[in-house]
Amino acid sequence: MLAPVAQVLQFALLIGAFVAVLEGWLHYHFKYHERNWFIPAAVLGTAALVVFAALWTAGGGVEAGRVVSLAVGTALAECLAALFFKHVVKGRHSLPFMLLAPAMLGLAALIAYPMVFEVYLAFHDLKLTTIMAWSRTGDLPFVGLKHFRKVFTSSPLSEVGFWELSLRTVWWTFINVFFHVAGGFVMALLLNSVTRFKGVYRMLLIVPWAMPQVVAVLAMRGEFHSQYGFVNIMLSKTAAWLPFLKDVGVGPVQWLGQHPFLTCTIINVWLGIPFMTVVILGGLQSISRHYYDAASIDGASAFQQFRMITLPLIRPVLAPAVTLGTVWTFNNINVIYLVTGQAGGTEDADILVSALYKAAFAFYRYSYSAAFALVVFLMLFVSSMVWLKWSKGSESLYD
Amino acid sequence: MTESGASLESLRALRLHRRREALKTALIHGALILACAACVYPLLRILAVSLRPGDRIISTDLALIPQGATWASYVKVFTETNFLFWLWNSLVITVATSVAGVALASTAAYAFSRFKFPGAKLGLSLLLGTQMLPAGMLLLPLFLMIMRLRLMNTYLGMVIAYSVSSLPFSIWILKGYYDTIPRSLEEAALVDGTSVFGAFYRIVLPLSTPALAIAFLFNFTQAWNEYLVARVILTDSFKYTWTLGLFDLQGQYLTQWGMFAAASLLVTIPVMGVFLYSSKWLLTGMTLGGVKG
Numbered sequence: 305m306l307a308p309v310a311q312v313l314q315f316a317l318l319i320g321a322f323v324a325v326l327e328g329w330l331h332y333h334f335k336y337h338e339r340n341w342f343i344p345a346a347v348l349g350t351a352a353l354v355v356f357a358a359l360w361t362a363g364g365g366v367e368a369g370r371v372v373s374l375a376v377g378t379a380l381a382e383c384l385a386a387l388f389f390k391h392v393v394k395g396r397h398s399l400p401f402m403l404l405a406p407a408m409l410g411l412a413a414l415i416a417y418p419m420v421f422e423v424y425l426a427f428h429d430l431k432l433t434t435i436m437a438w439s440r441t442g443d444l445p446f447v448g449l450k451h452f453r454k455v456f457t458s459s460p461l462s463e464v465g466f467w468e469l470s471l472r473t474v475w476w477t478f479i480n481v482f483f484h485v486a487g488g489f490v491m492a493l494l495l496n497s498v499t500r501f502k503g504v505y506r507m508l509l510i511v512p513w514a515m516p517q518v519v520a521v522l523a524m525r526g527e528f529h530s531q532y533g534f535v536n537i538m539l540s541k542t543a544a545w546l547p548f549l550k551d552v553g554v555g556p557v558q559w560l561g562q563h564p565f566l567t568c569t570i571i572n573v574w575l576g577i578p579f580m581t582v583v584i585l586g587g588l589q590s591i592s593r594h595y596y597d598a599a600s601i602d603g604a605s606a607f608q609q610f611r612m613i614t615l616p617l618i619r620p621v622l623a624p625a626v627t628l629g630t631v632w633t634f635n636n637i638n639v640i641y642l643v644t645g646q647a648g649g650t651e652d653a654d655i656l657v658s659a660l661y662k663a664a665f666a667f668y669r670y671s672y673s674a675a676f677a678l679v680v681f682l683m684l685f686v687s688s689m690v691w692l693k694w695s696k697g698s699e700s701l702y703d
Numbered sequence: 704m705t706e707s708g709a710s711l712e713s714l715r716a717l718r719l720h721r722r723r724e725a726l727k728t729a730l731i732h733g734a735l736i737l738a739c740a741a742c743v744y745p746l747l748r749i750l751a752v753s754l755r756p757g758d759r760i761i762s763t764d765l766a767l768i769p770q771g772a773t774w775a776s777y778v779k780v781f782t783e784t785n786f787l788f789w790l791w792n793s794l795v796i797t798v799a800t801s802v803a804g805v806a807l808a809s810t811a812a813y814a815f816s817r818f819k820f821p822g823a824k825l826g827l828s829l830l831l832g833t834q835m836l837p838a839g840m841l842l843l844p845l846f847l848m849i850m851r852l853r854l855m856n857t858y859l860g861m862v863i864a865y866s867v868s869s870l871p872f873s874i875w876i877l878k879g880y881y882d883t884i885p886r887s888l889e890e891a892a893l894v895d896g897t898s899v900f901g902a903f904y905r906i907v908l909p910l911s912t913p914a915l916a917i918a919f920l921f922n923f924t925q926a927w928n929e930y931l932v933a934r935v936i937l938t939d940s941f942k943y944t945w946t947l948g949l950f951d952l953q954g955q956y957l958t959q960w961g962m963f964a965a966a967s968l969l970v971t972i973p974v975m976g977v978f979l980y981s982s983k984w985l986l987t988g989m990t991l992g993g994v995k996g
Contacts, residue, residue, distance in 0.1 A: 399899055400818035404826075407811035407870060414867045415833055418844035425844065439851060494735050498728070501735075507979055508739040511746060514978040516928040518946045519967045522953045523745045526752075526960070534748060537763050578742070582982070635838035637931055642950070661839040665935050670843060677840040688835055 425674035426451055432668040451675035460663040460676055464651045470683070473634065473655040476569070480633045483573040485626060488580025495581070496588045506585070513578035521642040524571045528559040535559065564644050564653035572639045576632075580625065587621035588614070623695070634684070637661050656680050746971070753777065753964035760961040776961035777969070786966055788941050789948040793927060795858055796944060800865040801922035804873055807866075808918055809911075812877035813903055817886070827878075830871040839931065846935050856942045864932050869925045873918040880914035881907060920981050927974065945970055 428444035429451075438444055459465050495505055512520055527534040536556040543550045559567045595613045604612065640658040644650050645666075654662070660680060664673035747767055752760065754772040764770075780786045814820070815827060845864055854860030888910075889902040897905065908915070930946040937943055943951075949970070952963040 400814040400820045400823075403810040403814035403818075403903075407807040407867075407874065410807055410867045410870065411833075414845065414863065415836075415841060418841045418848065421844040421848070422840065425847075430847075491738060494731055494738075498731055498735065501732075505735050505739055508743050509735075510979070510982060511742045511975070514975045514982070515746065515971055516946070516974050518928060518930050518949060519749075519971050520745070522949065522963070523749050523967065526953070527745060527748065532761055532763055534744070534765070537765060574741070631835060637838050641931065657838045660837065661842070661931065664839070664843045665846075670847070674843060677837060677843065680837045681840055684835060684837055 422674050422677060425671050426678050428671060430670040430674075431672075435668075435670070447671070451672050452679065454672060455676050455679050460659045460669070460673070461651050461654065461667065464654060464659070466679075469654065469656050469659050472565070473657075476565075476655050477630060477633045479569060480572050480576060480636075481626065481629050484576040484580045484629055484633075485622075487573065487577040488584045491577060491581040492584035492588055495585055506582075509581055510578040512575050513582075517575070517638055518642065520575060521571060521639055524574065525560070525567075525643050528567050528571075530556065530558050530561065533559070560643070561650070564650045568640050568643050568653045571643065572633070572636065575639065576629065580629065583621060583625040584618065587618040590621075591617045627691075749964045749967050749971075752960055753968055755961055757961070776965040780962050780965045780969070784948065784952065784962060784966070785940055785943065786945070786948065786969075789943050789945040790970075792858070792937075792942060793944040793946075796861045796865065797923055797926040799858065799862045800926040801919050803862065803866045804869050804922040805915060805919050808870055808873035808877055809908065809915065810903075811870075812874045812881055813907065815874065816878045816881035817889075827875075830874055833871050842932060842935060845932075849936060854936075856937055856939045860936050861933065861944075864936060865926050865929065869922045872921060876918050876921070877911065877914055880911050884910055917981070920977070924974070924978065 425444075427446060427448060429447045430438060430444055434444065456466050460469070491509060495502060495509070498505070515523075526532075528536075530536055536559070539554060540556050543555045557563065591614065595617070596609055599609050599613060634655075635657055636655075637658045640653050640655060641661060644653050645662070651659075657680065660673055660676050663669050663676060751764075751767050751769055753776050754774075755762070755764075755769045755776070756771045756773050757775055759769065759771070760776075815823060849855060849860045849864060852860070854863065884907060888906050889899075892902040892906050893899070928946065929944075930950065933944045933947050934950075937947060940948075940951075945966070949963060949966055952959045952966060
């Protein structure tokens with residue numbers, strides 16, 4: 305009986321918070337609370353909100369109890385908000401806090417609270433066998449550090465272990481970001497050196513970025529199909545034309561079955577180059593022609609010009625893009641899951657975050673994956689702190 | 704005599720130089736055309752597969768317009784799958800998410816841009832910090848919360864799960880833009896007797912329409928293309944977003960390949976159009992927000 309009450313309270317609080325924010329907005333904009341018709345309008349508005357919420361959640365099988373509690377919660381919030389705004393909010397910082405309140409409430413409810421909940425989960429035992437009891441009573445057995453120990457000793461999936469996953473993640477991030485930046489540089493330099501059709505090239509080159517990622521990845525996955533994919537068709541055709549290549553080992557490859565990591569990497573490199581190209585091109589165009597003219601008069605070679613002019617001047621644009629790209633690549637579940645994620649899929653391409661996702665939602669090991677997530681979070685946190693410190697240090701060298 | 708010889712010499716050198724330049728340009732264009740082909744080819748292949756007749760959907764044929772091309776796959780997408788449901792669900796969820804996200808971000812960014820208050824700097828860096836959270840970390844508690852609130856398979860649940868994911872980015876973009884609007888405009892309005900909120904609502908917001916549009920577009924594309932959260936929260940095929948529908952079409956049988964291709968193309972073309980049209984502003988917005996500290 306306790307659980308539904310707590311649940312209903314939670315829900316009422318959520319609605320109440322929403323109403324309070326709305327109230328604040330109305331108050332600041334129109335000074336509603338000082339008008340005569342405020343009370344009737346508030347009551348009408350509450351009624352409308354309740355009816356709307358009732359209709360909205362009707363499909364989800366919501367009982368009358370929740371609707372009533374919703375009404376009570378809303379009315380309560382109305383009164384509290386009215387009192388609050390009339391008497392309390394008069395401080396110096398009240399306006400910025402008012403403006404921030406909606407976003408902060410959202411972030412608190414959907415980022416801060418889940419973080420706390422995650423820690424709670426990691427120290428308790430929630431799995432497929434205890435979840436029914438949990439949703440009835442809300443109680444979970446406390447298990448202490450058990451799950452944290454298991455993170456390092458057992459596999460999140462069925463075979464691959466934590467350390468192997470970590471190493472693979474580092475490798476995955478490094479190799480992807482490297483090829484993104486290198487490819488982006490090549491494309492941007494090429495684009496920057498032509499005058500005709502530049503717009504057309506630029507538009508076509510960002511197609512992989514512009515396509516919805518799900519479509520792009522699934523389409524590329526199809527091209528790596530062992531029999532009907534473009535890659536293998538071309539490989540077998542090449543081998544048929546030039547038989548001597550066959551002896552070197554050119555021929556159809558079981559991309560998805562035997563080399564899933566390579567396949568994922570190729571697809572992700574293909575996906576990520578356009579972003580870097582556009583960023584670097586923007587940087588290149590902002591570098592004045594005069595530097596290069598001066599350098600070539602002084603007899604600098606093309607490589608020297610690139611090394612001494614282009615690279616340092618593009619750094620302010622490139623550095624945030626690389627940081628962003630590193631975080632995105634580290635966190636890239638999409639490509640790996642979409643390529644290998646079907647039931648019974650391989651584990652040879654998984655990185656930390658994709659293993660985390662699969663452990664939670666394919667293997668239903670909730671508490672374990674909560675502990676796993678916290679460990680990954682800690683690793684990421686420490687390494688980004690080190691990175692920040694290091695990049696700040698090297699920045700001061702440049703300035 | 705010597706003069707004409709020298710000019711002949713220099714003419715020859717010039718011609719050689721020009722020829723070398725022309726060769727270089729041709730090589731660059733060749734490389735660019737190859738790269739463009741690599742970028743566009745998968746899309747063209749989808750087009751080819753979607754046009755194939757039913758008995759030849761699986762084949763090693765590489766022709767861009769297959770023999771006996773038909774629209775049959777497009778018809779089948781609408782008649783044999785829940786494609787229209789998926790599109791509608793995606794649209795409702797995405798629009799609701801984007802409106803909520805932009806509304807929340809617009810006021811919060813204004814607070815960060817115009818006011819000095821304790822915790823402003825910390826708040827901004829915490830916002831960036833949320834981008835560093837491992838993907839999927841918050842999904843588990845969110846999923847459990849949504850399950851306990853009985854919001855699985857509902858639009859509301861999806862909107863709740865999506866609503867703050869693009870918030871940090873939107874706030875940064877909008878703050879960067881607000882910073883470029885001169886304060887004197889608001890001060891004039893204040894002198895004329897509006898409230899601070901009135902100045903924001905009547906002057907700053909209308910002036911920031913481009914930035915608001917960028918933030919809206921960013922939210923929209925993020926939510927529209929999202930897959931992993933939807934996979935967890937939506938289990939009923941009628942409630943699927945189009946990404947889930949497509950994955951299931953592609954995943955199960957090779958025979959549905961034609962329908963998958965047709966549906967992909969139908970979804971991709973409008974999205975790509977909007978993206979290509981807005982990419983310039985999207986990027987300036989992103990770098991503006993990212994570079995300005």
